[in-house]
Amino acid sequence: MQATLTQLIQHRSLTKSQAKEIILGIGNDEFSDHEIVGLMVSLQTRSLTLDEIQGFREALLELAITPAIDASNAIDLCGTGGDGKNTFNISTTTSFVLASMGHQVVKHGNYGVSSMCGSSNVLEQLGVKFSNDSDDLNRQKEQFNLCFLHAPLFHPVMKKVAPLRKSLGIPTFFNIMGPLVNPVQPAYQLTGTFSLELARIYHHVISPHRKNYSVLHSMDGYDEISLTGDTRVFSKLNDTILNANTVKIEQINSREIHGGNSTEDAGEILTNILKGKGSVAQNHVVALNTAQGIITSTPEVDIQDTFQIALAHIESGKAYNHFESFINYHKTN
Numbered sequence: 361m362q363a364t365l366t367q368l369i370q371h372r373s374l375t376k377s378q379a380k381e382i383i384l385g386i387g388n389d390e391f392s393d394h395e396i397v398g399l400m401v402s403l404q405t406r407s408l409t410l411d412e413i414q415g416f417r418e419a420l421l422e423l424a425i426t427p428a429i430d431a432s433n434a435i436d437l438c439g440t441g442g443d444g445k446n447t448f449n450i451s452t453t454t455s456f457v458l459a460s461m462g463h464q465v466v467k468h469g470n471y472g473v474s475s476m477c478g479s480s481n482v483l484e485q486l487g488v489k490f491s492n493d494s495d496d497l498n499r500q501k502e503q504f505n506l507c508f509l510h511a512p513l514f515h516p517v518m519k520k521v522a523p524l525r526k527s528l529g530i531p532t533f534f535n536i537m538g539p540l541v542n543p544v545q546p547a548y549q550l551t552g553t554f555s556l557e558l559a560r561i562y563h564h565v566i567s568p569h570r571k572n573y574s575v576l577h578s579m580d581g582y583d584e585i586s587l588t589g590d591t592r593v594f595s596k597l598n599d600t601i602l603n604a605n606t607v608k609i610e611q612i613n614s615r616e617i618h619g620g621n622s623t624e625d626a627g628e629i630l631t632n633i634l635k636g637k638g639s640v641a642q643n644h645v646v647a648l649n650t651a652q653g654i655i656t657s658t659p660e661v662d663i664q665d666t667f668q669i670a671l672a673h674i675e676s677g678k679a680y681n682h683f684e685s686f687i688n689y690h691k692t693n
Contacts, residue, residue, distance in 0.1 A: 368402040379415025387423045387517045397524055400532040408533060410561050416533065417540045417565065424543040425514045428494040429501065431546035434464040435657055437649075438539040439552035439576075439583040441478065442531035448619040448629040448642065450584045451552075452479045454649040456634055459506035460682035461673055463654065466501065468542035470511040470518070471526075477619060477626040480510050485623045486631070489690045496693070504686045514543045545569055548657045550649070552576035552583035556592060563594040572596045574656045580614075585649050587612045587641070593652070597659055602648070607667040609644055616641035636677030647671035 364378050374382070382399065385391055391399070408416075435458065437451040455465045469479030480490070490510035491497060500507040512519035518534060525532055536558065539551040549570050553559045559577040566573045575594040578586045585591045588611065591602045604611040616639060619626055633642050650670040651663055673679060 368399060371402070371406055373409045374412050374415065376411040376415040376418075379412040380419040381415075383416055383419030383517060384423070386520065387419070393524060396521060397528065400521075400524070400528065400534070403533045404530065407555075407557060408536060408561070410564060413536065413540070413561055413565055416537050420515060420517060420537060420541040421543070421545075423515070423517055424541065425492055425516070426543045427492060427497055427509070427514070429466060429497055429507070429544045431464075431466045431542075431544040433657075434466040434501070434544075434546040435548035435550060435653055436466055436468055436539070436542045436546045437550045437653060438468045438479070438542070440531075440535050440539060440554050440558065441472065441583065442535045443554040443581050443583045445582055445586075445614070446619050447582065447584070447586070447617045448633075449477065449479060449482045449626055450617070450645060450649055451550075452482060453630050453633050453646050454550075454653060455506060456630075456683045456686070457646060457650045457670065457674055457679045458653050459504055459686075460679040461650070461654075461670070463505060463657065464501060465506040466509065466542065466544055466546045467506065468509045468511060468538065470538055471522070477623050479508075481623050482626045482630060483508060485627045487687045487691050489693070500686070500689065503689065504682065506686065509542060509544070511538060511541075515541065540565060547571040549573040550576070550653045550656050552578075552585075554581065554583045559592060559594060567596060570596070572656055572659060574652050576652070585645065585652060586614070586617060587645050587648065588614050588617075595656065595659075602652070602663070604644075607648060607651075607664050612641040612644065617645055631680070631683075633674065634677070634680040634683045636675050636680070638674070643671060643674050647674055650674075 455467045459465045471480045472478030492513040497507040559575050562575045578591045580589045593600045647670040651666040
C-alpha cells in the first residue's frame with residue numbers, strides 16, 4: 361500500500377486494481393488523515409485515467425450501503441461540480457421539474473465542498489431530512505417520483521473523508537466520483553463534468569451500466585447545459601452539440617444564472633423557479649436541462665418540442681405544488 365502512495369506522489373498512474381486498493385484501504389482505516397490528504401492533493405495535480413476512475417468506482421460501490429429501491433425506470437441528475445461558476449442549483453431544480461412531470465428521479469448528491477451550495481446544502485435548508493431507510497425512500501419515490509440519496513449516508517468512505525475535503529476547500533477526485541456511484545445505479549443518468557476530457561472518460565465509464573445517459577460539458581466550463589454557449593452531449597446513441605439556437609432562443613449571460621451568496625439565496629432561487637417566478641434565463645436553462653433529461657430516457661422525442669413542454673410546465677408553477685408536498689412530507693415525518 362505504501363508503494364502505491366509513493367507511486368502517486370511521483371505522479372505515476374495507477375492500475376485499476378491499485379486504484380481500487382486505495383479506496384478499500386481508506387475504508388479499512390489503513391491510512392492516516394495526513395496520508396489521505398496527501399493522496400487527494402497528489403491526484404489533484406493531474407488528470408485521472410480511465411483505469412483509476414474505474415477502480416475507484418468499483419471500490420466505492422463495493423463498500424456502499426445499498427438501499428432496496430427499484431431504479432430500473434429512474435434517472436439520476438448529479439454533476440461533478442468543481443467548475444467554479446457558482447450557478448444556482450440547476451440539477452436539483454431540474455429534478456423537481458422532472459418528478460412533477462411524472463418521471464422517476466433517484467438523485468444522488470452531497471454538500472458543496474469547493475462550491476458554496478451543493479444539492480444537500482440547499483435541500484437541507486429547505487427542510488429535507490436525509491435518510492438511508494429503504495421503506496422511507498421508497499415511500500418518497502412512490503408519492504413524489506423522487507427520493508434523494510445524501511452520499512455520506514450511503515458511502516462510509518465519503519463520510520470519512522468529508523472533513524478532510526472541507527478543510528482543503530478545493531475539488532478533489534471525490535468530486536469526480538460522486539456522479540458515478542449512486543448506490544442504486546439508476547437505469548438513466550443526466551450528468552455533467554467540468555472538463556471535456558473528463559466528459560469523454562465518463563462516456564466510457566457509464567456506458568456499460570446505464571440503459572442510456574447524457575454526459576454534458578458546456579464548452580465554456582460549466583458542468584450543465586448553461587445556454588451561455590455550446591454544450592457537448594455524449595450519450596449511448598450519439599455525440600451532439602446543444603446551444604440556444606437548438607431550441608430557437610437567445611443565448612444568455614453567465615450573470616443571469618448566478619447562484620446567489622448564501623444557502624438561503626440558493627433556496628429562494630430554486631423555490632421561485634418552481635413557482636413560475638424565475639427569470640427568463642433561469643427558466644430556459646432549467647427547461648433545456650429538463651428536456652435533455654426526458655430525452656435521455658425517451659430518445660425518440662424531439663428536443664425543441666420537449667423544451668417547450670418543459671418551459672410551459674415551469675412557467676405554470678405546477679412544479680411547485682409537487683415540491684411543496686415533498687417538503688411538507690419531510691417536515692412532518
